Amino acid sequence: MSDDNNKYFAAHKEITSVARLSIYSNTFLLFMKLLIGLFLGSISVLSEALHSGIDLLAAIIANYSVRKAGKPADEIHKFGHGKFENVSGTVEAILIFVAAVIILYEAVLKIINKEPVNYDLIGAGIAIMGISTVVNFYVSAKIMKVAKKAESIALEADAYHLTTDVYTSLGVFIGLILIQLTKNPIFDPVMAIIVALIILKASYDLTKRSVSGLMDMKLSDKEEDIIKSIIAEHYSKYAEYHDLRTRISGAQRFVDLHLVVPKNQHVADAHEFCDHLEKDIKEKIPNLSILIHVEPCEAECEICKKLDVCEEPQHF
Numbered sequence: 001m002s003d004d005n006n007k008y009f010a011a012h013k014e015i016t017s018v019a020r021l022s023i024y025s026n027t028f029l030l031f032m033k034l035l036i037g038l039f040l041g042s043i044s045v046l047s048e049a050l051h052s053g054i055d056l057l058a059a060i061i062a063n064y065s066v067r068k069a070g071k072p073a074d075e076i077h078k079f080g081h082g083k084f085e086n087v088s089g090t091v092e093a094i095l096i097f098v099a100a101v102i103i104l105y106e107a108v109l110k111i112i113n114k115e116p117v118n119y120d121l122i123g124a125g126i127a128i129m130g131i132s133t134v135v136n137f138y139v140s141a142k143i144m145k146v147a148k149k150a151e152s153i154a155l156e157a158d159a160y161h162l163t164t165d166v167y168t169s170l171g172v173f174i175g176l177i178l179i180q181l182t183k184n185p186i187f188d189p190v191m192a193i194i195v196a197l198i199i200l201k202a203s204y205d206l207t208k209r210s211v212s213g214l215m216d217m218k219l220s221d222k223e224e225d226i227i228k229s230i231i232a233e234h235y236s237k238y239a240e241y242h243d244l245r246t247r248i249s250g251a252q253r254f255v256d257l258h259l260v261v262p263k264n265q266h267v268a269d270a271h272e273f274c275d276h277l278e279k280d281i282k283e284k285i286p287n288l289s290i291l292i293h294v295e296p297c298e299a300e301c302e303i304c305k306k307l308d309v310c311e312e313p314q315h316f
Contacts, residue, residue: 015155018146019063022158025139026056029132036128040121043110044172044192047103048132051168051199054099055161058092062158089157093207096161100199107192117188122180129173136165157206164202168195219246219253223285227255230280237261237273239297255281256291263296270294 030052037045065087140162147155175191178184218224224246231241239260246255259277261270274292282288 015146015152016063018143019059019155019158021139022059022143022162023056023063025135025162026052026059029135030056032128033132036121036125039118040125041117042125042176042188043103043106044175044188044195045125045129047106047192047195048129048165048169048172050099050102051096051165051195052132054095055158055165057095058161059158061091062155089206092157092161093203096199096206097203100196100203103192103196103199107189107196110189110192111186114185117179117185119180119183122176126173126176126180129169129176132169133166133173136162136169140166160202160206164198168198171195171198217248219248219255219285223253226284227281230284231257231277233280234273234277253285253288254291255288256293258293258295260295260297263298265296 030049033045033049033052036042037049140159143155143162144159146152147159171194172191175187178187219227224244227244227246239262241257241259244255244257246253248254259274261273271294274294277292278290281290
């Protein structure tokens, strides 16, 4: 097995491992929050249970999408399956938007109806919210580290959900403490509304990121500058280049350009130079596929005259 294959399988194993970790943690937190929320009669804790339920569904989707996106190109998907991750991110964004709307609705109803909470179980609610904050902080940090390394938008979305859960769980934790101290249940729906607003913001950010991937966004300016600088380093080997295009699909990057070479250059020499150029670019930018269209110089180019590249075939 080649080194590239070994690296691929090692990276894929790490990705699927942290994706499963998110499923396990969210399953545990969902049932704990749901149990305490129902007995406590707390809309903020129940909203957190719904949040964890959405996170669990998102984690399952992310786990599926990273497996699907990690498959190599086939006869039907010749550019790979990277956009499965963008589709996953879009679905997750819709899910958390729905969750936020439900939380807002239930919180407003509780304010209108002035529903009480079970003060005897406030301590249990505070404990589970504290546990949720710590667990989500650890899991989100671990997933985000792998997501950045693997450039997985599905994993990054999952980590972002859990990071949001850290703040919302902490908010509900503080709200329950305030209820215990003041005996005023108004803090419960108020914290639920704050949780919902934070979730709405997360939904917007995730939708924006996912849709941009589906629309074939170009590589970052930094990455494009790297490509241009590498091409420029070899300026003595070609006349010019044009129509440089880049796009990103999941973690996979695609680049194509037109390279103008001396008109009397041997095909084998032009091919060898393109291979060399591709190798240099791929060393700097991972997960890259490059297509170079070679064109002959159509005139006695000023650059070629200065470098005498048209005098005889060039060897690289």
